[in-house]
Amino acid sequence: MPHSRLPLRLILLGLIAIAVVVVIWLGIGMINGLLEFRxxxxxxxxxxxxxxxxxxxxxxxxxxxxxxxxxxPTRRSARAGGKPLVADRQTIETRVADLAARNADVASLEQELIELDRRRLSGECHVAVFGEISTGKSSLIRSLASAAAPEVDVLGGTTRWVRHYRGSLPDGRELMLADMPGTGEVAGSQREQLARDEALRAHAVIYVVASDLTRAQDAELRWLADFGKPLILALNKLDQFDEAARATLLDAFADRYAGVCRAIVGISAGGSERFDRRLPDGRIEQVTRERRADVDDLLDALMAVTAGGAATLEAGRQAAVLAHVDQRSQHLARDVAEREAEATVVRYTRRAVIGAMAAVAPGSDIIIQGALGTAMVRELARIHDVPVRELDVEHLLARLGLTLRNATAIVLAIAGNALKAFPGLGTLGGGVLHAIAYGLAFDSLGRAIAQTLAAHARLDQAEAESAMRKLLTEPSRERVERVTRVVIDSLRNRNAPAAGDD
Structure with a gap:
């Protein structure tokens, strides 16, 4: 067996020797050329x-x-570490105004921008107390705020969920503390979103836990850190842990979140506790007592994090809020584009069906011959803000026309099955069948183009052809019935007597 590999080794050695000779020869030739040039x-x-x-x-x-x-080497993106890009205020406002003009509900986005400016002008330092339910957030608020009367919340509709309390630090500086709904509550997704929004509005966040963090808590803490939030991780109910367990948890937090949190502290927020006490006569009574609060380490951490006042933390707070508003506005823009694209496809499908009903012998090739296909592609591209050239549209429609001709038999069979759901149409001749098939084809064309524009932000011809082929061969019952009803409405309107007829 070893001898069988010898010729291959000799061949490789020969090739390497030839390559070395060629490189040396080229090098000598280059040197001679340079000397001659000199x-x-x-x-x-x-x-x-x-x-x-x-x-x-x-x-x-x-x-x-x-x-x-x-x-x-490529420079590290501004999103390194998952941190959201700082959104541009003017770009966001322009997008929000455009969405409002397209009848989108942008009230919450506009309110967020108003609140962003209001807090900046107030100069107050806002600290959000954030965490899951039953971790002692409200007790901590009472320990930090001398007066437990909530300030009036300026955010419309949220006064039941987010309350602000004015507290003070040992050095005399005031803080505005936000008491928010706890996360992790069953059927509490709306209140959780309110809490997350308020956490992003704050200059700093106290993340309160009562044990080791769950996977959901870990993800939430890192989500806040990704927005650049100054975080203080506070292990509450410290009096309920023995010394060894307390040290183990705090050491684990220090190892795990050293680069995530500005400070990690252990606290006892106080509050009341109830327990059963056995009396000398054997009876048991329930007793409520107040636990002593110990938040000195947290106060020291707060003074360190907010040492420069609200002004030093304002840029980061605005960046976090704007980044979140930018994300929300982009999601809303995609929803609006999807809604408008759906309406456009339905409208042009109706026009195509009406045109097919008016034709004597409508054929599949009409989809690339008329102006409807071109107009629909242009409008869908405008909705998704994708520039397209006239030549690209013509080439795409020609390519999709080939797909349509290849699937004509399938489309006609589907249309024939549609007639079974509307038996009365079967007696009206082949024109109805062609109109249904034509409507399905146009509906597939529009949806295929809308899908590829939304997914790739460009007119990807191969992707559009693949999507259209799938839509043509696997139409949903809802699409078939909708197109058939369009045909029915067109027949009724065509056969209806004109005004003034007997």
Whole structure:
């Protein structure tokens, strides 16, 4: 067996030797060429030699610059570590105004921007107390705020859920503390969203836990950190842990969240507790007592995090709020585009069916011959803010027309099955069948283009053809029935007597 590999090794050795000889030969030729070029250059007059040297130097510099641009390491994105990009205020406001003009519900986005400015102008330092239910957030608020009367909340509709309390630090500075709904509550997704929104509005966040973090809590804490929030992780109910368990948890938090949180502290927020007490006569009574609060370490951490006041934390707070508003507005823009695209496809399908009903012998090729297909593609591209060229549209429709011709038999069979759901149509002739098939084809065309524009933000012809082929061969019952009803309505309108007829 070893001898059988010897020829292959010899071949490889020979190829390597040839490659080395070629490289040496090319190197010698290049050196000779450079020396010959140098000699000829020295023989030239100075008026010719100097500009030629400058031209060669400029070409070498340009080549070096191009190589550097192509080969240099890519800079780390602003989203390194998952941190959201800081959104541009003007871009967001322009998008919100555009969405409002398209009848989208942007009231919450507009209110968020108003609240962003109000807090900036107030100069108050806002701290959100965030965490799951039953971790002692409300007790902590009472320990930090000297007066437990909530301030009036300016956010319309949220006064039942988010309350603000004015507290003070040992150095005399005031804080506005936000008491929010706890996360992790059954059927409490709406209140959880209110809590997350308020956490992003704050200058800093106290994340309260009463044990080791669950996977959901860990994800939530890191989500807040991704927005650049100054975080203080507070392990509450410290008096319920023995010394060893307390040290183990705090050490684990320090190892796990050193790069996530500004500070990690253990606290006892106080509050009341109930327990059963056995009396001397054997009876048992329930007793309520107040637990002593110990939040000194938390106060020290708060003073350190907010040492520069609201002004030093305002830029980060605005960036977090704007990034979140930007995300929400983009989601809303996609929803609006999907809604408008659906309405556009339905409208053009109706027009196509009406045109097919008016034709004597409508054929599948009409989909690429008329103006309807071009107009629909243009409108869908406008909805998704994708620029398209006339030539691209024509080429796409021609390509999709081939797909349609290949699937004509399938479409006609589907249309024939649709007639079974509407038996009365079967007696009206083949024109009805063709109209239904034509409507399904146009509906598939519109949906395929809308899908690829939404997914790729460009007119991807191959993707559109694949999507249309699938839609043509696997139409849903809802699509078939909708197109058939369009045909029924067109027949009724065509056969209805004109006004004034008997």
């Amino acid at each position: 000699e000829r250059l020295l023989d030239l007059p100075a008026l010719v030699r100097v500009p030629l040297i400058a031209l060669v130097a400029a070409a070498c510099a340009g080549l070096a610059w191009l190589a550097w641009k192509l080969l240099r």
